[in-house]
Amino acid sequence: MGLLGNDLAFARALTAHEHESVMALGNRKLYAADTHLLSEGDRSGHVMIILQGWVTVSVATDRGAPRLILGLRGPGELLGEMAALDSHPRSATVRALGPAAAQVIPGDAFRRFLAQHPRVSGLVIRQLTFRLRSADQERSALASLTVLQRLAVRLTELSRAEPAGPYTPSAPRPLPTGTVVHLAQDELAATVGATREAVAKALRLLRDQRIVRTGTRLVEILDPELLALLADGHADSHPDGHQE
Structure with missing residues (x-):
């Protein structure tokens, strides 16, 4: 993706x-x-x-x-x-x-x-x-991919995005900006082709396992390594070990 x-x-x-x-x-x-x-x-x-x-x-x-x-x-x-x-x-x-x-x-x-x-x-x-x-x-x-896997891929990708500051052609490519994604749940759902309800459920699973923290138009990634494993398909479909 x-x-x-x-x-x-x-x-x-x-x-x-x-x-x-x-x-x-x-x-x-x-x-x-x-x-x-x-x-x-x-x-x-x-x-x-x-x-x-x-x-x-x-x-x-x-x-x-x-x-x-x-x-x-x-x-x-x-x-x-x-x-x-x-x-x-x-x-x-x-x-x-x-x-x-x-x-x-x-x-x-x-x-x-x-x-x-x-x-x-x-x-x-x-x-x-x-x-x-x-x-x-x-x-x-x-x-x-399941909704959870697609969401893990998307959050991992977005967390590596460059900041939205002014474009300067001579500036070097900035380093990853950290672990905060500023999108609402309905916008995240639209990026993975899923319903808002399905994404809310997936976020709840990630939140329960302390992989992310959510707020208003904000998802903070607390455990990027585990999220990346989910994104790469090297972990179970659910972080608690149950298949979807």
Whole structure:
């Protein structure tokens, strides 16, 4: 499973000259928490590079069911490139988890830039390939892992995410931020393709075994080693030894 983008975000893979040139194509825009940066089905064609904050990428599911969160994107990540390249409607909705900032670049300007910079075009293709592979892994996980295992994978992954501070192209990749995940239970449920009730039950099991502590929009990981074992499938489906 993989909710986060690849280890080297698009903007961080650019040279200093490429970075300056691509940023000059657009303008910085600020977004409030819960604002939609992009909307599923919309026919806009611009792209965005996240400068600060975290956003979720989600798609609609069956009528009445919660949206499925496909990705969590942070500073340096490129968004909206598919619609810019194929002129089809947006395939997902991008929503700000908290205050966010992004460089918004018109689609035609971005396409011209890629045509003139084959190396950067290759970076976009690499990103698309990575995200397609991640989507395949997500579908496999939904079919083969229990809710508890999927949640353990997700919490382990999110705990290693970089902070949502401003994007600086010359800054080194930060070390893992620790063991606190700032998502509500319904948002966690959407990231693992499960109901809120199923995730609440799984969190209760983890809490009873002192693997996590929960609060309002917060999950603190107390025992990352055991959580990682659950995520890797090297422990029983339940931390107390019972199978689900």
